[in-house]
Amino acid sequence: MSSTTTKVLYPVDRDYHCDRYFWDKDVFSYQCKKGERVFYAKRGLIKAEAPPTEDLERLKEHYDVLLLEADGARGMDLKLHSERDPVVPEFTTATLAIASFSVFGKRLSEHCFGCESLTDRLIDEETYSFLLTHPEGIQKRMKGTRAILFNQAERADRSKIENIRRLFPDLPLFFGSLEENVLIERKIP
Template structure:
């Protein structure tokens, strides 16, 4: 199974949390990227997926990539698409957002492997109530897609539009099984915003005829970690 993560805030934290969960349960788990990820304490530099054939998997995910200084970068996309021959679960960070909570991708983004089974679309709820120019990566694309200028204040409805629009964070999903994750719901007000955003996600997905999805609300600061593992099974 290949799971690709796109969007904004919380991708890396969520990816490692999911990876560790399955690795602790005896699955062979690989974490990699089609863009860049920050180097963890332990990682493996490889040039081809076949190098994993005789790899000894343990109870932690194996993080692989190519050395790019402070980060790991992707190797050839064809190799990424071959990793599932040697692992039970492959988690791919397929997008970058410069640590901002929400994103509108440009041409060529995100870089989702063709054989991805499940997509995870992430956002941080701290984007809501703030200027789009402050909290959205590539916010300038919002003018073309949604007609919003740089001073536009993002509402819960706006966030849901970004998450579900095929020109924005739903770009390249192609109706794959999808999990929307709303991160950083740390306070009661954050949770209220997250639930309101979830409501609009449901409305827009229904309007677009998309049914194979789920919304998960998390707070890694307040012990509300990701728990919808059955949806990924």
């Protein structure tokens, strides 16, 4: 089961790789087949919107896994959260944070939502360290089993992966590519 706790693009604008899509309470009477992927959200004016939290929690009875998008970065590679996000339900058992690892040397203000005021800073290992330790950064509101995936890591120099891994020996860090379906490095404490 896939859904959101905020808003996401409609399936016509983004492929969620689901077999069935629901926009109403019919999702509760649907008998899902083994391996079938189901999407559920409310229709909004511009984007698909979060169903009530009670609905999402109730869906735990119907599906083995609920994959809930809790906060996007408006198409940007990195993000500092605002005080209201990410929206992570209390019943969350695992959290996966995803951040791009392909923007080294680029301007932080142009590639990090929430960092617009940092106009001259270039993205480097120190930037990732900042985002991993900042109270509004990558780890904000993570619950349950935690993992951080640095996506597009195949585009970065291997030494950068090693540097981040060394700086954060106690974090469950993964470096890979969602597009290429490749895991380059993982570090589980």
